[in-house]
Amino acid sequence: MQLKDSFYWYFFGILFLQFSSSFSQSSPESLYYVGAVVEYHPIEGLSETAATSNVDNYIKILKKAKKLNSNLDIIVYPETGILAESENEFFSSIEEKRNRFLSLAPKFPDISEKLIPCETKSESEILKKLSCAAREYNTYLVVNYIEKEDCKECQSGDKKKLFNSNIVFDRNGTVISRYRKYNLFQEFSFNVTHVPDISIFDTDFGVKFGQFICFDILFKTPALELLKTNEIKDIVYPTHWFAELPFLDAVSIQAAWSHTNDVNFLASGYNKPITGSTGSGIYAGRNSKIPATFHANQNKNALLIANVPKVIDGKRDFDSFDKISYEFTNTEVPTIVDETIQSGYLTDFLSSFNTIVIQPETDQFITLCKDNFCCHFNHKAEHNKSITDEEYYRYRFGVFSGVRPYGVINAGVHVCGLIICRNDSLSSCGKPIDEKNDIKFRTIFEKFQITAILPKRENVSLLNLPISLQTDYIPLDSENFSFQSIDIANFQILSLNLNGAGNNLMTLGIYSRNFSSDGNQLTTIETPKSWFKFT
DSSP, X not given: OHHHHHHHHHHHHHHHHHHHHHTOXXXXXXXXXXXXXXXXXXXXXXXXXXXXXXXXXXXXXXXXHHHHOXXXXXXXXXXXXXXXXXXXXXXXXXXXXXXXXXXXXXXXXXXXXXXXXXXXXXXXXXXXXXXXXXXXXXXXXXXXXXXXXXXXXXXXXXXXXXXXXXXXXXXXXXXXXXXXXXXXXXXXXXXXXXXXXXXXXXXTTSOEEEEOOGGGGGSIXXXXXXXXXXXXXXXXXXXXXXXXXXXXXXXXXXXXXXXXXXXXXXXXXXXXGGGTBOOEXXXXXXXXXXXXXXXXXXXXXXXXXXXXXXXXXXXXXXXXOOOEEEEOOTTTSOOOSOOSOOOOOEEOOGGGSEEEEOOSSEEEEEEEEETTEEEEEEXXXXXXXXXXXXXXXXXXXXEEEEEEEETTEEEEEEEEEEEEESSSSGGGBTOOOOSSSOOBOOEEEEEEEEEEEEEOOTTOOEEEXXXXXXXXXXXXXXXXXXXXXXXXXXXXXXXXXXXXXXXXXXXXXEEEEEGGGTTSOOOOSSOGGGTSOOO
């Protein structure tokens, strides 16, 4: 009898442990929540078959994430990861693409109705699968997809609106939030809302999230408005980024935006390195360490999971990230045809910068100006004497102030920064690390400080970002630099300091978006047509 009783207790104990493990989750009282972001290389093609296969892979990735950390609370997937244009489709006409997208796009449920596609008859098998997966794995899902809406008053012949949208499912599979991308990047088939969405959602673990998509990060609306009006401290961010060196690599901009605004930032990136599309991360504002980042030089599917410290009364009291970085084999997630190393990047309009080559073995204070904008560089650089090769990376200081194109959009920018170059020529600068030739890194910065002084003018709106990137394509942790903005009289003083020595820097600089100059005439020497080339 005692043996039988012992067996029953053992059996029910095992059931209890399995039950509690499968439903373990963060609570409002927890000091952290468990977040995941996905870097995904999709099956390309604007077809129902491709979309279904990509969503099936999303669910495989979710299953693996839950296996790696059963306490997972929220997972973010990249922009355009479900419906990804093939190369041929990319070059088809706007009308052809729009018609194809409309034939595949579902209508999203009304958020106020709190619908659960897993339980109801849904016009979209994609939304149904995602809803059921959120319920099965007890996890919030943030997914980017396309969405259509009827529009009788529209001038377009199809009488529809087509949006690049995020949709959010809670643990029960309920659709709880939607965001429609406002700042489109070369997405001529899509519409935008008349008034930008300010999209937020609450969770059962006590965190309120805001959301936006990719190119939105470089604009005031809605990203900064979201923070200003709703006291948001956590952002979910699907992206399909086209990296531009030296200052706008995906992880550089993600880390800088998180640091400047001191918000937790869950960024999920589309993976296609040949077009500069790679870079995902989990960031914790000005916390001393970045919890997790991923950057690839070949087609990859990867998963990042980390404990994300909650911001409570303006502070983070938790720094044990327990990071998991997992790369899937092509057997697990079969989307990769070509596994060769291949990476391509856009390059900034460096001919429009004022630049100067840094002389090593010097302790210098240099002032460099572009028009009426000046940057002050205080640095001490030395050469590693053990490296005598002629082939080694040089550095320049560069300054730009004016209006440059982001595709078809003219944007105001101020930049002060350090730029890596393959040789002494300006044309060799702003390029990726040369992995084919053994170019050495000789320069060590023992001291590095950048100061920029901007006049404060009425109706001038700025976003100031501390951009950094190391030669392994990882941004600097916040403990390795300091960034300050100080208002004195009619001036704003920006200061970026490297803490300690730096010997593997690709980029370090201040990148300021001057929203007040957006739409003005271009001041770059180069034309926009010369820009959209990957090198």
